[in-house]
Amino acid sequence: MKRVEATAVTHLAQTTVVVATAGRGLVNLTPQAADFVRDSRLNTGLLTAFVRHTSCSLLIAENADPDVHRDLEAWMASQVQDGHAMFRHRAEGPDDMSAHIRSVLTATSLSIPVINGGLGLGTWQSLYLWEHRYQGHRREVCFTVMGA
């Protein structure tokens, strides 16, 4: 157990990026997150991502096999059925209420440690935005980093 300590939290940075999605599916946010952390020039700390919407969400998922993303989508679609008869909120179509439920089941905020000046993700981890609507949208993701 290696331990890093500092006697003051000397770095804080925050930015909001706009992500254009192409309809339902995962968008890799790892490059933007890693660039932001590197530009913030802290060595040790915590990055927190927050998505400012209720019909898309954040997750950390396996980044090697595209079938994982396909299977995540297949499972979610089987459990949260678009346009299910139980849903009353359908103003924007069959993907409206299901998008809200998918968002609640995944993450609106996620924190990743900053280790040795970079994102402390595991080898197989990437940070994704999951667009839950059929159509593409412009999505705002706020990154906040604190550390030393």
Add this chain to the structure above:
Amino acid sequence: MKRVEATAVTHLAQTTVVVATAGRGLVNLTPQAADFVRDSRLNTGLLTAFVRHTSCSLLIAENADPDVHRDLEAWMASQVQDGHAMFRHRAEGPDDMSAHIRSVLTATSLSIPVINGGLGLGTWQSLYLWEHRYQGHRREVCFTVMGA
């Protein structure tokens, strides 16, 4: 991509609020969270909410159409059935184990950026406590904010 930076994290505040619930359903925590952030007088940073229970939870959900809350509840009740025969933990009734599962599927902690001195929620987002028990309870939510 607008970027805000500070060379020291100068503000830290923490409080625990008690929320009286009226049985299963959502309770809006946004006013308490926003007041706490405003009183903490930081401009940029991060608020983290934490609920000190395993039978209620936190979520960020759509705040405009009450049908969204009704549909969230309907979907959750259909997937995590109260008093299901597979559950052995039923000491406090049919809503006991289902409440624990609902809590695990949603959030125990949630972080929201502080932007320009206020909560950085999107237009349609509010922070809620989801009471999963049939009866009302007194629930403790701890808010911690750090920033500059």
Add this chain to the structure above:
Amino acid sequence: MKRVEATAVTHLAQTTVVVATAGRGLVNLTPQAADFVRDSRLNTGLLTAFVRHTSCSLLIAENADPDVHRDLEAWMASQVQDGHAMFRHRAEGPDDMSAHIRSVLTATSLSIPVINGGLGLGTWQSLYLWEHRYQGHRREVCFTVMGA
């Protein structure tokens, strides 16, 4: 509503612990987290745990009745079926894709307030790592704490 404030965030510490799991099931991380917080000697702040894998995850669950853990496992196994015909990603066996889905439905990162120098968990809460693979693994969990 008791309120604690500080005019500087003076403490930051980070460590990565390795947890040996014995196959699918919960492993209590509360002792390691509590020790790390105590050794960091801050009074008020926030601990964030992050798991560096996509086939195990974090959760806060009831710590008193072992049936709760059994029922959580039973429910999850019923909803995310190992080796389901819809899954294409099965390179490492029937628990491969289901492990990724279970991870997405629970937490990769979790934050717990530090109150009066200790972990601010509720009476019935403990922090767990949930191993989703059949076989035991060595899992890395990164703890970051900031406060004053």
